[in-house]
Amino acid sequence: MMTASEAMPAEALSPEAPSPETLALLADNPFAVIWKTPFGLPPFAAIRPDHIFPAFEAALGKNRSEIAAIVADPAAPSFANTIEALERAGKALSRVGGVFYNLSGADTNDALQAIDRDLSPLTSRHWSAIMMDPDLFARVDAVHAQRDALGLDAEQMRLLERTYRGFIRSGAKLGPEEKKRLAAINERLSGLGIQFGQNVLKDESSYALIVEDKAEGDAGLAGDAGLAGDVGLAGDAGLAGLPAFLIAAMARAATDRGHPGKHAVTLSRSIIEPFLTFSTRRDLREEAFIAWSKRGENGGETDNRAIVAEMVKLRAEKARLLGFATFAHFKLDDSMAKTPENVRDLLELVWKPAKARAAQEAANLAALAQAEGENSAIRPWDWRHYAEKVRQQTFALDEAVLKPYLQLDRIIQAAFDVAGKLFGLTFEAKPELEGYHPDVRIWEVKEKGGRHIGLFLGDYFARASKRSGAWMSAYRSQRNFEGEVRPIIVNVCNFAKPAEGKPALLSIDDARTLFHEFGHALHGLLSDVRYGSLAGTSVSRDFVELPSQLYEHWFLTREVMQEYCLHAETGEAIPEALIDKIKRAQTFNQGFATVEYTSSALVDLAFHSLENPGEIDPLAFEAAELARLGMPAEITMRHRTPHFTHVFSGDGYSAGYYSYLWSEVMDADAFNAFLEAGDVFAPEIAAKLKRFIYSAGDTRDAAEAYTLFRGRLPTPDALLEKRGLAVV
Known part of the structure; x- marks a missing residue:
């Protein structure tokens, strides 16, 4: 690997006066200096694994000094010297973490994985010490107590409330022994989550x-x-x-x-x-x-069953320490859903019709299989095979015929141009900029008039160094506090890489995934808030999927498909008849899809609704919950427990996998606003969508934000109709 001096021109890594982002490190460590790269893009070629751990240690130390200065301030606590001071702190740590955690997910190796394991206890202790510091919380509490007399504007008040609530949920009000125990739980959970994810990746890549x-x-x-x-x-x-x-x-x-x-x-x-x-x-x-x-249950060092059992037990104990009946109650208290009961009501609303639809679908598959001479029962490895045959018979829709119309480069351009029509954005390729892997492509994003909005990185192809799935992340988030900082956003996917010189072809699901993740990317790119901790996707988990799932709708519009779905060999536009078949087939196999997803969400909720799990066998628990639900034998969960990275590789979607369905209630209703207007790019509605959803971050309550956009909260009707599960 190149050294810093070989990889970057001298002026790109030149030292300057101390900055909140720079660290006291050896001169060849890129985190020691301000990056003079275009747009402040990380100098990926100059960053070696051996730079990471020293940079993290220095950044953690710098952050501790910043916090100590806030606590030691002799002035009375104020919004400026406490809440805004916390916003200023941690910039160096954010810069190092932004690089490392993105690389560890998208282009990892043994060295980075070892660093991740070593860092886990250090970072967990660091944040526990800050969030449970009694003197720091006393200052936050003092500001919060006088909030109504401070003359704060709406975003300042939101920041204060979110900061205060964050300290409470992190154990700031616990006694010394309870704090010590909670810190130990957090540290152990952090390490277990990293090990869980690395185990799944190893099973997948090997x-x-x-x-x-x-x-x-x-x-x-x-x-x-x-x-x-x-x-x-x-x-x-x-x-x-x-x-x-x-x-x-x-x-x-x-x-x-x-x-x-x-x-x-x-x-x-x-x-x-x-x-x-x-x-x-x-x-x-x-x-x-x-x-x-x-995956994750093959025995040996990559088996995740014991990890799951311990995580469920520790999460339940954490919730009890913080005063909640279960971990689900704890997590959902800070969400749109609010309670496990509300989540279960929504999941069970779709479960019954989905299971009935899946039974009809299974009967159709079995009839076809028998007609072909296969008399065995339909098993999970048969479903997709026979479903495709039924789809071809019913809708004359053959994926092999459809796929040449879905070229990756054309679908990327479609996603960009939809953003242009809705939000006035343009995307300029920057081939001269270097990403963290040769497959990574980089675009500069601008508004009309040429104003720089941010950088967008696209990393689309599967490889062994990348965890499975698709996601959006940020190397740098937006903020306007004490100077404008524009975001650097990445989309990571796992599409099959084509042979050299051939176009990458997507399935309909792949294309929708690309639009989905790009919806997340726009949520980060369009963010226009003052404080970084409220920026972009820093919203409640069951609201964060709204911008992404809503964006999927535009891919399937006639306006987009006719312009961008061109045949890879002939260049001809997708025929009208094929678009009609795609639209008619949208509710095909939705019993299967809904059962596959909803069973995963219900098992997640069941694990985290246990008051005192004790010693549990995760697979036995999973099986018992599926039996209670009456899970069809022909279908498995979309994510079985030992590889359910959403829920167990970190804390993101734990007790929260339902969020996709919760957001789908909103996205189905939100797109109807454009249909009702008779224009899928209706400018007035797009302007409201940008203002109240895509640009607003967490500056207001999610229900309030949706109501400002739509005029009311949604009902599940549009969701049931979209999935073809509505009772007619």
Whole structure:
């Protein structure tokens, strides 16, 4: 790897006067200086793993000094010297963390993973010490007590309330022994969450079902994902039924894993799901599905079952310490939903019709399978295969025919141009800027008139160094406090990488995922608030999915598809008839999709509604909850417990996986505002959407923000209609 001096021009890393972001480090450490890179983009080529830990140690020390100065201030506590002072603190720590945590998710290696494990107890202790510091909280409490007499504007009042509430929820009012115990729980949970995620990544990256395309070939498993044995193939039977786009993606995946000339089924959704859809080899579908389903429960060092059991127990204890009946009560108290009962009501509202619809769908699949001579019961590895056949028969919609119209570059441009029509944004490619991996692409985002809005990074292809799924994150968040700071936002996806010189082709689900994550990106890019802790996606978990899920709707509009869905070989626009088939098929298989998702959300809620879990067997608990729900045998949870990273790889969606459905109530209703106006780009509605949703961050209560946009709160009706579950 290049040294700092080799990677960057001298002026890019030149020292300056001390800054809140710089650290006292060796001169070759990029975190020691102000980055004079274009737009302040991290100098990725100059940052080595051995720079990270010293930078974190220095940043933690600097933050402790900043907090100590606030506590030692002899002046009476005020909004400026306490609340705004806390906003000023931690800039160096944010800069280091912004780089490291993004890299550890999107392009990790053994060195970064070791750093993550070593950092976990240090950062947990750091934040516990700050949030439980009695002298610091006394200042925050004093300001909060006089809040009505301070003449604060709405955003200042919101910051004060959120800061005060954050301290309370972090244990600031507990006694000394309770604080000590809570700090220990937080530290242990942090380490367990990191280990959970690393275990899942190892199971995913080490597994491949290798298919040799030759007469004497066989299919076997590469890696140590916990399954053993090879499956003999005759000729190229391992590729039977697979469309050309999938064969090409599997060839690229095999080459990347050191098996040139062969084909690999990996656990990336962009390969495993189409393989399960198209492969006519039921034995191979079963083998691949079981590997996918059993991530995190294969025994050995990557098994997550004991981790889950301990996390559930510790989370319940944490909630009790903080005065809540269960961890679900604790988490949901700071959400739109407010209570577990409200969440369960929504989930069960869709569960019953979804299960009934899934039963109808299963009967249709079984009838088709029997007609083809397959008399065995439909199993989870069969569902996608026969569902695709039913879809083709019912709607004459063939994914292999559709996929050439969904070129990655065209769908990216579609997402950009929708943002232009709605919000007046433009995106200028910056190929001269260097990302953290050769696949990363960078654009400058501007408003009309040329005002710089931020940088957008796109990292679209699956690789072994990247965790699965898709997400948005920020290398730098927006703020206007003491100078304007514009954001640097990244979208990370896991699409199958095409052969050299060939366009990357997406499925409909892939394209919607791209629009979804770009909706999150716009939430970060369009943020226009004063204080960084209220910026962008720093909203309640069950509101944060509204901007992303709402943005998905524009991809499926006729206006977007006709302009951007051009055939990869002929250049012809997608036919009107094919668009009509796509629209008619939108509620197809929604029983399956809703059961798959909702069962995961209900199991998450059940785990975190336990008052005193004791010693539990996570898989037995999962099975018992699914049995109580009457889970169809033909379907599995979208995320089974041992690889449920949303919930157990950190605290983000714990007791909160329901959030996608909660936000879907809003996104279905919100898009109807444009339909009611007769224009999917209606300027007046788009302006309100930008002002009250995409740009507003957490400057007001989520229900208030939605009401200001729509004039009222939504009901579930639009959601049920969207999923085809409404009772007619």
